[in-house]
Amino acid sequence: xxxxxxxxxxxxxxxxxxxxxxxxxxxxxxxxxxxxxxxxxxxxxxxxxxxxxxxxxxxxxxxxxxxxxxxxxxxxxxxxxxxxxxxxxxxxxxxxxxxxxxxxxxxxxxxxxxxxxxxxxxxxxxxxxxxxxxxxxxxxxxxxxxxxxxxxxxxxxxxxxxxxxxxxxxxxxxxxxxxxxxxxxxxxxxxxxxxxxxxxxxxxxxxxxxxxxxxxx
Numbered sequence: 001x002x003x004x005x006x007x008x009x010x011x012x013x014x015x016x017x018x019x020x021x022x023x024x025x026x027x028x029x030x031x032x033x034x035x036x037x038x039x040x041x042x043x044x045x046x047x048x049x050x051x052x053x054x055x056x057x058x059x060x061x062x063x064x065x066x067x068x069x070x071x072x073x074x075x076x077x078x079x080x081x082x083x084x085x086x087x088x089x090x091x092x093x094x095x096x097x098x099x100x101x102x103x104x105x106x107x108x109x110x111x112x113x114x115x116x117x118x119x120x121x122x123x124x125x126x127x128x129x130x131x132x133x134x135x136x137x138x139x140x141x142x143x144x145x146x147x148x149x150x151x152x153x154x155x156x157x158x159x160x161x162x163x164x165x166x167x168x169x170x171x172x173x174x175x176x177x178x179x180x181x182x183x184x185x186x187x188x189x190x191x192x193x194x195x196x197x198x199x200x201x202x203x204x205x206x207x208x209x210x211x212x213x214x215x216x217x
Contacts, residue, residue: 003167003169005102005125005126006102008039009039009101009102009103009122009126010039010040010041010100010101010102010103011037011039011040011041011101011102011103011104011105011118011122012040012041012043012099012100012101012103012104012105012168013032013040013041013042013043013104013105013106013107013118014043014045014092014095014096014099014104014105014106014107015028015029015032015042015043015044015045015095015106015107015108015109016045016047016088016091016092016095016109017044017045017046017047017049017053017088017091017109018046018047018048018049018073018087018088018091018109019049019050019051019053020051020053020109020110021049021051021052021053021055021056021057022056023109023110024044024053024056024057024109024110025053025056025057025059025060027110027111027112028107028108028109028110028111028112029042029044029057029060029065030112031107031112031113031114031115032107032113033060033062033064033065034115035113035115035116035117035118035119036115036116036118036119037116037118037119037122040064040101040118041064041066041099041100041101042062042064042065042066043066043068043095043098043099044057044065044066044067044068044095044109045067045068045069045070045091045092045094045095045098046067046068046069046070046091047070047073047074047087047088047090047091048069048070048071048072048073048074049069053069054067054069066098068094068095068098070090070091070094073090074087074088074089074090074091074177075177076089076177077180082180083180084185085179085180085183085184085185085186086175086176086177086178086179086180086185086186088175088186089175089176089177089186090177092106092175092186093174093175096171096174097171099168099171101168102167102168103121103122103125103165103166103167103168104165104166104167104168104170104171105118105121105162105164105165105166106161106162106164106187107161107162107209108160108161108162108211110212111162111209111210111211111212112209112210112212113162113208113209113210114207114208114209114210116208117208117209120204120206120208121133121135121165121204121208124202124204125165128200128202129200130199130200130201130202131166131167131170131199131200131201132154132164132165132166132167132170132194132199132200132201132202133164133165133166133201133202133203133204134151134154134158134159134163134164134165134201134203134204135151135163135165135203135204135205135206135207135208135209136148136149136150136151136163136205136206136207136208137149137151137160137162137163137207137208137209137210137211138207138209138210138211139160139211139213140210140211140212140213141213142213146210148207149163149207149211151163151203152203154191154195154201154203156184156185156188156192159187159188159191160187160209160211161187162209162211163208163209163211164191166194166199167199170194170199173190173193173194174190175187175189175190176189176190
């Protein structure tokens, strides 16, 4: 028997961060707390942040926000590309362990949601009985231009950390710090495992995320 979803489900938004205090508090967090769907909890976990992250997050007065800074940063590969693939694993997994929502989703600490993202995805998932929903997103390119990733299939390079919205039971599948050994980004490595379980998954047609350019090696 399927676990029922309440009329107004709680959505847990999990964010892992490392020494990006300004962009986290000026772009990422505001885009979550200003969502048109208000029944959410925002869990931000610092991966051993040593900058002013804790100080700036503490200035945000919203009871839905919880911040935890882990005592030390996770141990990641020395190779820059491999480290990029799995950085934040420890913080991501800790954030999911704290999530209480009926649905769970994520956001990178330098990206932002469109304002109606959660409202639209909650309604879509409930209407269609979805275990998982993914959607298109905008990705920043050189020169400040934006390119639409259509996400026509649930596969690598068509999804990213924050373009997926899913039922809470999938938090049992953790990020794997060894994903780089398969030459897979940690987010896709995890979503691939979820995909193999055969969830009721559907594509939402509208782009609901702005994915800013990262300093990828």
